[in-house]
Amino acid sequence: MNNNFVSFLSNEVKVGDVIIGGNNPIRIQSMTNTDTMDTFATVEQSIRMIDAGCELVRITAQNVKAAENLQNIKDELRKRGYTTPLIADIHFNPKAAETAARIVEKVRINPGNYVDKKSNKNYTENEYRQELEKIKERLLPLLKICKENGTAIRIGVNHGSLSDRILNRYGNTPEGMVESAMEFANICKSFDFENLILSLKSSNTRAMIDANRLMVERMIAEGLNYPLHLGVTEAGGGEDGRIKSTVGIGTLLKEGIGNTIRVSLTEAPEYEIPIARKIIEFSKTASQAEFFLIKNYKDYKHPLVISESRNTKADLFINNDRLIDKSGNQYPLQKFDNKQIKNSGDLIIIKNSYQNLNKEDFIIKSSLDYSGFLLDGVCQGIWLDTNGFISDEDTVQTAFDILQATGVRISKTEFIACPSCGRTLFNIQEALEKVSSKTKHLKGLKIAVMGCIVNGPGEMADADYGYIGAGKGKVNLYKKQEVIRKNIEEEKAVEALINLIKENGDWVDELN
Numbered sequence: 441m442n443n444n445f446v447s448f449l450s451n452e453v454k455v456g457d458v459i460i461g462g463n464n465p466i467r468i469q470s471m472t473n474t475d476t477m478d479t480f481a482t483v484e485q486s487i488r489m490i491d492a493g494c495e496l497v498r499i500t501a502q503n504v505k506a507a508e509n510l511q512n513i514k515d516e517l518r519k520r521g522y523t524t525p526l527i528a529d530i531h532f533n534p535k536a537a538e539t540a541a542r543i544v545e546k547v548r549i550n551p552g553n554y555v556d557k558k559s560n561k562n563y564t565e566n567e568y569r570q571e572l573e574k575i576k577e578r579l580l581p582l583l584k585i586c587k588e589n590g591t592a593i594r595i596g597v598n599h600g601s602l603s604d605r606i607l608n609r610y611g612n613t614p615e616g617m618v619e620s621a622m623e624f625a626n627i628c629k630s631f632d633f634e635n636l637i638l639s640l641k642s643s644n645t646r647a648m649i650d651a652n653r654l655m656v657e658r659m660i661a662e663g664l665n666y667p668l669h670l671g672v673t674e675a676g677g678g679e680d681g682r683i684k685s686t687v688g689i690g691t692l693l694k695e696g697i698g699n700t701i702r703v704s705l706t707e708a709p710e711y712e713i714p715i716a717r718k719i720i721e722f723s724k725t726a727s728q729a730e731f732f733l734i735k736n737y738k739d740y741k742h743p744l745v746i747s748e749s750r751n752t753k754a755d756l757f758i759n760n761d762r763l764i765d766k767s768g769n770q771y772p773l774q775k776f777d778n779k780q781i782k783n784s785g786d787l788i789i790i791k792n793s794y795q796n797l798n799k800e801d802f803i804i805k806s807s808l809d810y811s812g813f814l815l816d817g818v819c820q821g822i823w824l825d826t827n828g829f830i831s832d833e834d835t836v837q838t839a840f841d842i843l844q845a846t847g848v849r850i851s852k853t854e855f856i857a858c859p860s861c862g863r864t865l866f867n868i869q870e871a872l873e874k875v876s877s878k879t880k881h882l883k884g885l886k887i888a889v890m891g892c893i894v895n896g897p898g899e900m901a902d903a904d905y906g907y908i909g910a911g912k913g914k915v916n917l918y919k920k921q922e923v924i925r926k927n928i929e930e931e932k933a934v935e936a937l938i939n940l941i942k943e944n945g946d947w948v949d950e951l952n
């Protein structure tokens with residue numbers, strides 16, 4: 441497990457009456473998905489989130505009008521006795537950011553689209569510097585307003601929406617994400633603006649973890665100590681969304697990285713809060729892992745799932761002190777301590793035992809217990825012992841889901857779904873359920889369900905197919921980054937998606 445970062449202590453940033461960073465508790469935040477122009481609905485949803493324990497509420501401000509309406513939302517919340525700080529979420533629109541910065545306590549800007557233009561050209565060193573100068577010029581008015589009003593800024597980098605300029609030089613990589621954040625952070629620093637929080641998010645847990653680890657290394661090297669906001673974007677819903685969020689956020693929290701978190705689920709935002717709280721709580725408890733060694737395992741391809749029951753889809757089941765694989769090969773199970781030598785062909789298996797947890801606590805705790813080991817390549821097999829309080833089948837499914845969420849073994853379709861926001865024009869939760877009910881058996885495919893065509897195509901990153909809201913009741917379908925069908929009636933869109941997958945030879949019928 442990576443413990444290089446325990447010495448990183450960020451500075452404190454004041455957002456309204458909430459202090460983020462330093463030795464303060466990890467702050468929980470979420471984002472509304474109502475129309476920002478609908479003051480009543482946004483206030484009501486914010487209150488549901490705050491009552492559930494949300495400490496900061498983010499609201500999209502896609503244009504100046506929406507930014508101005510943040511004043512009405514704020515006034516109504518204060519009138520009803522809620523002092524929770526508000527954050528404006530900005531993409532593409534510096535004017536909206538400048539308007540919002542006078543109203544709310546924090547503004548999130550995305551450096552990938554704040555000023556940078558689309559351009560596929562190769563930048564010379566000179567042109568690259570000139571673009572940076574332009575960004576600086578455009579950012580200074582916002583910094584000035586934020587300084588005058590005590591407004592904090594989050595530089596929110598997304599793996600899926602890096603600028604062409606950054607992509608051109610660094611590729612779609614954790615290094616590019618760090619560079620993007622550093623460019624903006626350096627501009628802020630040159631203006632003595634320190635009320636800054638950084639985030640580096642991705643729907644890919646490994647990219648998100650690598651980027652944040654790298655960011656901390658870079659900050660330590662440069663003597664910087666900005667607080668970090670953690671999140672896995674487009675994590676989806678249900679158990680998969682919970683596991684993916686836990687893997688990304690929890691692994692970093694265990695390493696002492698992260699000061700505020702947002703769990704993004706394709707569900708009502710108030711449901712994100714208890715999950716966030718549990719990830720924080722369980723990240724503080726050590727796992728009671730036991731280590732075993734399997735000697736001379738034949739044809740190892742990917743991390744294995746072990747079960748005590750032979751009636752599951754696990755790779756190996758336990759029979760007394762032996763493990764038996766699907767072909768009947770038997771391996772003695774040996775307790776392993778780090779003093780023993782591991783030869784190639786030997787596998788390290790990690791067992792964790794769980795008692796009396798409800799299903800949700802079990803999936804969060806077990807995801808946290810294994811994610812670091814799997815991502816860092818420490819173990820080649822996982823054995824979850826639930827002592828009968830969860831069925832063997834469900835236990836084994838959770839084990840496979842953890843392997844999928846860490847990206848070390850793919851056994852089913854991966855859904856990338858945004859949590860929706862004020863830009864969404866259809867019920868994304870229903871859309872995700874419809875799409876996943878028809879396509880969840882397509883092992884190895886990544887299918888994105890996104891709420892809008894403004895950010896959806898970029899943020900679905902490396903999805904194979906995209907189902908993206910194009911307007912009220914209308915859907916666009918994508919193959920990779922290319923739009924293939926436009927403005928399909930929502931009722932016909934799932935069928936059209938299936939046809940598109942078939943036309944591209946990626947469809948298989950579901951086995952009964």
Ligand code: SF4
Nearest residue numbers: 858861891892895896
């Ligand atoms: S992709 Fe989803 S969350 Fe992101 S801006 Fe569009 S609707 Fe909002």
